[in-house]
Amino acid sequence: MGQLGYFSIGSLDGFIADPSGDFSWAEPDEEVHQYANDQLLGVDLHLYGRRTYELMTVWETDLSFAAANRLYAEFAERWVDADKIVYSSTLEEPVTRRTRLERTFDPEAVRALKDSTPGDLMIAGPTLAGQALRAGLVDVVDQVLLPIVIGGGLPMYPAGLRLDLELMDERRFAGGAVAVRHRVVGPAQATRSTAG
Template identity: 40%
Template sequence: MRKLVYGMNLSLDGYIAAPGDDIGWGVPSDELFQWWLDQERAIGLLLYGRKLWKNMRSHWPTGDQQPGATPAQIEFARNWRDTPKVVFSSTIDTVDWNTRLVDGDAISEITRLKAEDGGPMRVGGATLAGAAMRAGLIDEYEVVTHPVLVGGGTPFFTALDSWVNLNLVETRTFPGGVVLNRYEVRR
């Protein structure tokens, strides 16, 4: 059975994007970017909602060709292109870059994918991850908190029907006061 990971950069008040989908406050240091790259290399399948897919495909297909791209950014772009992806959307017609589109029931498909053999999967996008959270499908949370309060926007966590007990498995501090807390779901 595959593991499902949900992790993103978030503000101290719990948002992955400020109002207007502004993520400018979450620019990672080189050390944090390298950590994200290392995590992504271990992922066997990326699961995206529509908004995050549009964000990722607007930059990473050619991210390694951007002026001033660091070695980690070059490798991230290459890894992103090569990693299989599934996009869940009923409004997108086509996808590219090693990606499959699913316009049906996301929870059924994620459940099916989890039952397969293979490397860990990462779910991204607040709406999709929220649905996976409520369905009890997430096995690990990577909470990368930046020292900024944005006052609103898109929350990292969604409303849940019941408590989810977690075990802290890693804590790490990055430059600029960014703190990683990684949790596994206690089953």
Template identity: 40%
Template sequence: MRRLTFGMNVSLDGYVAAPGDDLSWGTPSDELFQFWSDRVAATDLALYGRRLWETMSSHWPTADQQPGATPAAIEFAGRWRDMPKVVFSSTSRPVDWNTRLVTTDAVTEISRLKAQDGGPMDIAGATLAAAAMRAGLIDEYVLATAPVLIGGGLPFFTALGNWVNLNLVETRTFPGGVLLTRYETRR
């Protein structure tokens, strides 16, 4: 059975995006960017919600061809394009870059994918992750908590019907006061 991880940059007050899907508060240091890039390289399959997919696919497919692209951005762009991805959306949109579109029930498909043999899966996008959280499908949470309060927006965690007990398995600090915490779900 595959493991499913939900990880994102998060504000201290628990948001992954400020109102208007503003992500500018969470610009990662070079070291944190490399951490996320290495996660992409180690991920067998990434699951995206529509909104985050649109953000990522509007930039990363050609980021390595932009003037002034850093070696880290070039590396990430290649890793991102090559990584197999599934986009969940109720509206049919063309997808590319080693991606397939799923328009049926996300929880059913994520359950099916988890039951398969294969390497680790990451879920990207708080709305999609919320459905997986409520269904008890997430095995690990990775939070890169920035020392900023944004006061509202899209929360990392969703309202749940019951408690989820976790074990802290890693802490790490990054430049700028970012604290990475990694938790595994206790089953």
């Protein structure tokens, strides 16, 4: 039985892209990239929404990009070797191997995947991860927080979500980034608005 982990790299104030959709500021340095590569060890299945999947396809479809350096090549090899599911009502067909298209996100089907997948599962992209978090499917949340505040944009977590977490591990990087890994210990809850 595999665990489902949500991995993200974002700003200290909790965003993965700025209001214009730019995330070039989040490009990892070598040390953080190696950490991201290591997170793929033991992952047998990746879950993506359409936008995140389309960003990730470069690891298989652009061989010159994937071969640009040792870290890229290592990440590409691990990514290509894992199975992938992309959830989209508009994507015509996947462009990568070992990829299945699902039209809707079905929490019960994902629960069955967790039971049947020998290794771990990883979900990426805050929109799809938000659905999995709300459904109580995510076991581990792994974030790399970069030393930048961008003030708004695409948040790592959906608004109104509360999660009870237990710190499992933390790591500081020379460039100022911090990785924190938490176990989800309580069911997702909707927060109440205090606005009057």
